[in-house]
Amino acid sequence: MEVTLPLASAVISAAVVLTKRAERLPYLLALQALIIGAYEAYSYGHALTFPEAVTYLGAAIANSVLPPLILLKLARRVGSPPEEAPRTAVVFSFGVVALLVYLSLLPPSKVRDVALCALSTATSIAIIAYSLNPVRVIVALNMASNALHPLLAEGPPIFSTLSNLSMLLVNGVAFFLADQAWKTYGESSLAGWDRWLRK
């Protein structure tokens, strides 16, 4: 597996940590999805028949375009205030990038690839842990999913297509939930939802 992929994922996740405004996050997600989609299309190469290629590319393009669009719409609708990441999260995200650079120097093996992919999701998981902004949490979920996508490249292309489709379902549900919560509680932060319910 190309080691630049997990590195690119980790760098983009670090950029998500540094970005304060939720409206900018979907663009970063689109960038990550495009890089990973392009790599997968390249690695499947000539192995695909024409119908398979059309299905695969359709799902990959949908995965790079639709979730960011859904999340952009959500970010604009909910209109949450800028969120600053805790300093530990910033240090952690750069630590992950440094560790990935170190791991990429190890001799290639399947276990190293799994470790690289798993590590590139670490920043996304940290974002889910600290963030109170639903848009940022959903972006982090998508980024974790995209970062693990190269693992699916081992299987037939249909798996990658189906995974993209099921993530679309998850995004649709997440959009619906965040929108409903905003309408019900009148709050755009996860802490606000909790406060409303406690009242």
Added chain:
Amino acid sequence: MAQEIAFTLAAPLLSSLIALAAGRSERLHVPIVIAGTGITLLLSAALLLACVRHGVLSESSLMAECRVADAVVIVASNFIAFLAAIYNFGLNPFGRFSLGKYGSLFLLLVFCFNYMVLVRNALALFLLVEALIGVSVALVAHSPRSDAPEVAFRYLVVTTLSAFIVLAGAALLSASTGSYSLDQHPHLGGDGERLLALACILFIIGLGADIGFFPFHGWVPDTFPASTPIVNVLVCAEHAPLFVGLYMLLLPVRGTSYSDTISLTLATLGLAAIPISYTLAFRQRDPFRRIGYYAIGEYGSIVLALGISIADPACTPAWRAYMLNSSLMKAGILACLGLAANTWEALPRRWRELVSLSFIICSLSSVGIPPLSGFHVKLRYLLSVYTFAAERAGAWAALLLLAFLLSMTFIPLYFLVALLHELFLGRLENPGEKVSLREIAAVTTCVALAAAAVVLGLWPGLIFLE
């Protein structure tokens, strides 16, 4: 080609598309959901008969295989789904989604859990877990209650992350065995076995968080009160397939030197879950939260039995039967509670007594009182635990463990009796006068699940079919 497998999977998928196409019409929603689940139940019964006749059915293009025991799980889960569809007619199905989307999600869940039992590929299982999560969360979010979006969002985040852990486990499985197939690999050797054991730990964490067993249960107690009673009954059908999925993912470790480690890890998690969750259930005031914690305790027993069956294949029927009985009885208890919380005022006294009796039967079967189905499954389960513990720690330790497990039975018995008095027997006065077809349908669901406890108690061979 095993047509029975293809038909069992195609029926709910096609009905799901039809439900979506039918849109918002209430007149069409109920027949489509009942017909979709009913036809799937009939086809799953045909699948069981075909398995009994031919032994193993396999369909390589779908990466699916079906043995008699798998078919029994599918029939039991589809039976719960069919009764949930009848219950759906009896109670108010309206919520945040249009009826078309809701009906489609209902049937899509049936497709996902049927396929999960049959699939024999780790990557395909990951995809099914991911799809199942999306559908289950959407069904929880359908509830009109104000806490539903917050609870469902939490549920979504936890379970989606856990699906990624399953994917990482599948990649490690492939790194150690060279394929994503779920066959046993007794001659892997040092590094391969270590990787396989690590993959199994990831599967336990990933699917553990999806099922909601201890210590990954954080979201479970909140989802029971936040969901609609219909979804609560339907979701009982997915637990057995999820456990079967976990069993299939753990099977490759059987026969390796890490088999006992994985087995003991599961047994320890299960044993810890039982007292903790029963004690927490005891402290809850909301009946649905109480049942939520009770469910976590039941998962603990199932995880304990799963651990034992990973080490000793002879114990697998006991684990499977315990899991099926637990799903059926939990569905019965939740159906009765849903009626008590929603349409109780409209029911005449005789119907209230019928629901109360169903609750009593399901509760007694769930805790293992003879001559109901729970007694037989608990007896086999306790015998398996005794054999497993006696081989490893001696007869006295095994007896102590049995005494502990038996004493734990009294806690749920106590709070289920308290619920019976509080919600059912204490509210038999001032009954409604007339009963409509909808209420008859809802009560039928409770009665059918209680009848299942009696029938399986009289013919326990049905639930132990291998």
